[in-house]
Amino acid sequence: DVKVTQSSRYLVKRTGEKVFLECVQDMDHENMFWYRQDPGLGLRLIYFSYDVKMKEKGDIPEGYSVSREKKERFSLILESASTNQTSMYLCASSFSASWVGEQYFGPGTRLTVT
Amino acid sequence: GNSVTQMEGPVTLSEEAFLTINCTYTATGYPSLFWYVQYPGEGLQLLLKATKADDKGSNKGFEATYRKETTSFHLEKGSVQVSDSAVYFCALSGSARQLTFGSGTQLTVLP
Numbered sequence: 001d002v003k004v005t006q007s008s009r010y011l012v013k014r015t016g017e018k019v020f021l022e023c024v025q026d027m028d029h030e031n032m033f034w035y036r037q038d039p040g041l042g043l044r045l046i047y048f049s050y051d052v053k054m055k056e057k058g059d060i061p062e063g064y065s066v067s068r069e070k071k072e073r074f075s076l077i078l079e080s081a082s083t084n085q086t087s088m089y090l091c092a093s094s095f096s097a098s099w100v101g102e103q104y105f106g107p108g109t110r111l112t113v114t
Numbered sequence: 115g116n117s118v119t120q121m122e123g124p125v126t127l128s129e130e131a132f133l134t135i136n137c138t139y140t141a142t143g144y145p146s147l148f149w150y151v152q153y154p155g156e157g158l159q160l161l162l163k164a165t166k167a168d169d170k171g172s173n174k175g176f177e178a179t180y181r182k183e184t185t186s187f188h189l190e191k192g193s194v195q196v197s198d199s200a201v202y203f204c205a206l207s208g209s210a211r212q213l214t215f216g217s218g219t220q221l222t223v224l225p
Binding site for chain 2: 004033040041042043044045048058090092101102103104105106107108
């Protein structure tokens with residue numbers, strides 16, 4: 001079974017802090033994604049990556065950056081956390097660039113910025 | 115751009131009731147369509163999919179048919195169980211190689 005793990009289930013940070021969210025997948029998937037999930041808005045794509053050291057902006061990249069130094073790991077960085085970034089963050093992976101529909105999700109990190 | 119519209123929840127049903135969650139989409143070209151489910155405290159998992167018009171996806175008693183003429187992909191189940199309580203997301207994958215999700219529908223099934 002594909003496993004996608006996220007470094008923390010719950011995280012509380014202060015405004016202005018730099019925040020790192022880590023995601024690791026164990027099935028050699030090419031694609032990795034970061035979403036945020038908010039009530040009534042569904043999932044919104046922040047960034048995604050099709051390969052090591054490669055990244056593409058999603059629908060809401062402002063205030064975020066990402067890093068993919070190894071194929072299995074995709075990090076989301078909040079350079080200076082703000083209260084409007086309080087949300088559930090979901091990482092996902094999928095097998096290849098030609099097929100992104102079947103994504104495997106981690107359990108999520110609930111981030112609270114105070 | 116692509117978009118997905120789901121019926122608003124929450125939906126509350128009694129066990130063994132019939133379930134329909136409506137989903138319509140807007141997309142260019144020929145998208146693939148998906149239903150994902152999120153159980154409490156977990157990430158999303160793929161429930162079923164359909165990749166072309168008139169395809170029917172099915173899994174765990176759930177079904178959905180890709181209707182190009184009505185741009186719809188409604189989720190149905192004949193007899194829901196308490197264990198089906200979850201949030202259900204409709205999604206599409208188009209030429210941009212990204213998934214576009216609906217807002218999600220919370221389903222609660224009462225014993």
